[in-house]
Amino acid sequence: MSTNTPPPNTNGTDNNTPTSSSLPRTPKTSNKNRTCRNVIIHGYCKYEHSGCEFNHDLSTNRPSPGSPEVKSKLRVDSPIFNPSSFRTMDSLSMNPAVTYSPQNPYYPPPVDNTFLGDINTSYGYYGNQPAFIPPMNAMNGYGYNGAGGMPAISPLNNINTYYLSTQMQDSTKQSPIEMLPLNTKIAPPQPLQYHLYTSPLLPHMSGTQNQKTIHSFFIPDKLREELQKKNEAITHVLDANSPEYQNFPKELHVYHSFNIIKESEKSTKTFGYPTSVYKSISSVDGRAYALRRVEGYRLANEMAMKSIENWRRIDHSNIVSLKEAFTTKAFGDHSLIFVYDYYPLSVTLESKYLSSSNQGNEMPESSLWSIIIQITSALKAIHSAGLAARILKPSKILVTDKNRIRLNCCGMFDLLKYDGGKNYLHYQQEDLLHFGQLIVSLACGSNVAIQNLSSSIDYISRHHSLDLKSVILYLLSKPSPMKNVDDILSMAGPRVLQELDNTNHYVDYLQNELSRELENGRLVRLLCKLGTINERPEFDMDPTWSETGDRYLLKLFRDYTFHQVDENGKPFIDIAHIIQCLNKLDVGIDEKIMLMSRDEQSCLIVSYKELKHCIEQAFQDLRK
Ligand SMILES: Nc1ncnc2c1ncn2[C@@H]1O[C@H](COP(=O)(O)OP(=O)(O)OP(=O)(O)O)[C@@H](O)[C@H]1O
Numbered sequence: 001m002s003t004n005t006p007p008p009n010t011n012g013t014d015n016n017t018p019t020s021s022s023l024p025r026t027p028k029t030s031n032k033n034r035t036c037r038n039v040i041i042h043g044y045c046k047y048e049h050s051g052c053e054f055n056h057d058l059s060t061n062r063p064s065p066g067s068p069e070v071k072s073k074l075r076v077d078s079p080i081f082n083p084s085s086f087r088t089m090d091s092l093s094m095n096p097a098v099t100y101s102p103q104n105p106y107y108p109p110p111v112d113n114t115f116l117g118d119i120n121t122s123y124g125y126y127g128n129q130p131a132f133i134p135p136m137n138a139m140n141g142y143g144y145n146g147a148g149g150m151p152a153i154s155p156l157n158n159i160n161t162y163y164l165s166t167q168m169q170d171s172t173k174q175s176p177i178e179m180l181p182l183n184t185k186i187a188p189p190q191p192l193q194y195h196l197y198t199s200p201l202l203p204h205m206s207g208t209q210n211q212k213t214i215h216s217f218f219i220p221d222k223l224r225e226e227l228q229k230k231n232e233a234i235t236h237v238l239d240a241n242s243p244e245y246q247n248f249p250k251e252l253h254v255y256h257s258f259n260i261i262k263e264s265e266k267s268t269k270t271f272g273y274p275t276s277v278y279k280s281i282s283s284v285d286g287r288a289y290a291l292r293r294v295e296g297y298r299l300a301n302e303m304a305m306k307s308i309e310n311w312r313r314i315d316h317s318n319i320v321s322l323k324e325a326f327t328t329k330a331f332g333d334h335s336l337i338f339v340y341d342y343y344p345l346s347v348t349l350e351s352k353y354l355s356s357s358n359q360g361n362e363m364p365e366s367s368l369w370s371i372i373i374q375i376t377s378a379l380k381a382i383h384s385a386g387l388a389a390r391i392l393k394p395s396k397i398l399v400t401d402k403n404r405i406r407l408n409c410c411g412m413f414d415l416l417k418y419d420g421g422k423n424y425l426h427y428q429q430e431d432l433l434h435f436g437q438l439i440v441s442l443a444c445g446s447n448v449a450i451q452n453l454s455s456s457i458d459y460i461s462r463h464h465s466l467d468l469k470s471v472i473l474y475l476l477s478k479p480s481p482m483k484n485v486d487d488i489l490s491m492a493g494p495r496v497l498q499e500l501d502n503t504n505h506y507v508d509y510l511q512n513e514l515s516r517e518l519e520n521g522r523l524v525r526l527l528c529k530l531g532t533i534n535e536r537p538e539f540d541m542d543p544t545w546s547e548t549g550d551r552y553l554l555k556l557f558r559d560y561t562f563h564q565v566d567e568n569g570k571p572f573i574d575i576a577h578i579i580q581c582l583n584k585l586d587v588g589i590d591e592k593i594m595l596m597s598r599d600e601q602s603c604l605i606v607s608y609k610e611l612k613h614c615i616e617q618a619f620q621d622l623r624k
Pocket residue numbers: 261262270277290320340341342343344345346347348350395396398408
């Protein structure tokens with residue numbers, strides 16, 4: 001790391017000599033060759049002609065790219081820099097009206113093209129993208145940090161933030177935008193390098209006024225809890241000490257890690273056999289499956305098993321997919337097992353809308369149409385494949401996620417009551433009839449509404465639209481070769497588009513939440529590394545290991561990232577700043593930041609690239 005000694009502090013502001021014991025002083029003989037810190041930081045040195053012994057000609061001595069430099073007494077709580085007095089590099093280079101004047105010390109000195117090229121390399125030249133930001137601008141970003149609550153930002157972002165922060169600081173002052181002539185050319189936009197834009201946060205949103213809570217950086221608690229509960233349901237297994245576990249086979253075909261979702265019940269009302277439902281994990285693909293066991297079933301016709309093949313080909317978002325079926329004696333009886341996709345924490349339409357606690361609750365018509373459209377979509381896929389659902393009742397329709405409807409147990413009757421598929425047209429008509437009955441139950445909020453059809457239709461006429469009544473009457477009408485699921489679609493009309501729109505909105509919402517979590521893995525990895533290095537009491541027989549060399553920089557970076565204080569020394573908690581610092585460190589960009597020693601006597605200017613190297617090096621040392 002190179003160091004540089006500023007001129008004597010004659011102006012009482014920024015030019016104190018660094019005194020950190022860890023920073024060797026540069027011999028005075030080289031001062032003439034060294035660029036004056038004031039020029040680099042402020043763009044001018046008012047002592048240039050009155051004794052400052054450093055070099056003021058930037059074109060002859062430029063800061064070497066990537067070399068960390070030392071500056072003292074510029075701290076996060078330094079006086080607030082007023083950015084309205086500065087220009088960004090592109091506005092300078094393209095606007096002939098803006099010229100350097102010694103009388104106006106706030107203007108940076110004129111910059112020739114050669115220097116501009118070098119600045120781009122040294123201060124945020126991302127791949128082939130010039131940053132257009134002079135060094136003093138980047139520095140101002142850091143000086144501004146903490147005091148104004150603005151996180152250090154990438155040079156490419158700097159231009160935007162610069163204006164925004166100006167407006168936030170003092171709306172009465174003339175902003176750079178206002179000062180520029182209207183015909184000022186703006187540099188053509190450069191293609192973004194996506195890996196540098198990992199955080200969707202706008203830096204200005206993290207300012208003191210608009211500080212966001214930590215929750216706003218992660219997926220909402222409700223969604224997180226929901227997903228965690230689902231994961232828990234997938235991994236939940238039978239308690240090894242429970243009597244159920246003792247009596248349960250440890251493996252079934254390729255399935256293991258069982259949990260009982262529905263106990264075996266003696267009722268045979270739906271399938272003619274007692275059934276039970278188990279969650280399991282497949283050793284073939286590691287995914288969770290729902291096994292539905294039909295107890296006491298003896299396979300009479302091998303051909304019946306073939307009927308499963310047609311169902312295995314059905315892949316639809318409103319149908320619970322059937323994977324396979326097999327017989328087993330593992331339970332001590334003849335059982336037939338149907339293997340379906342498992343949807344953790346799903347409920348049935350019946351328990352959600354028609355259970356005794358929900359009876360009488362009127363379902364909004366929009367929800368009814370959503371269910372109608374989803375079931376229509378499922379039936380369309382089934383009927384088009386020459387199959388029939390054969391079991392369209394509220395207890396055999398799952399509600400998963402927000403409001404997704406999935407037909408469950410499809411294909412079971414094709415096997416249990418095997419007829420070679422010759423009656424499928426009849427069963428398809430039955431599907432439409434059962435569909436109509438299902439909607440009557442839901443529209444009236446009662447499982448028994450179908451038993452008194454005329455008063456139920458009367459109720460629906462009074463509480464729902466004519467269109468809904470028409471659909472129900474169509475579905476309940478006499479079977480006919482002309483009656484088919486396509487007609488329901490045309491009767492639903494524009495409501496299909498509404499359903500599509502709702503689904504798209506939900507997808508957008510989930511995508512948005514997903515993108516917020518995207519970077520967490522990277523940042524956790526980085527935090528793990530920092531955690532292993534920072535404050536390590538001893539390494540390699542060296543108790544000062546974490547306080548010296550590269551590790552010292554990482555300690556200061558930790559302070560810079562996590563321990564910012566405001567001008568009164570109070571903790572300044574800015575999650576946007578923390579996340580941005582970590583993102584930049586992870587990428588290792590050329591942007592420089594200023595780290596201050598804890599005794600506030602010295603400052604180090606170092607790039608994220610160098611910090612990244614430090615962290616990699618220190619971590620490698622630890623792993624050796
Ligand atoms: N594929 C599946 N994934 C996740 N859970 C399921 C799956 N299939 C069924 N379940 C759950 O298993 C439980 C029992 O399902 P089942 O279809 O037997 O309903 P039921 O209300 O017990 O029906 P019935 O009254 O006809 O016996 C329900 O809570 C349901 O949510």
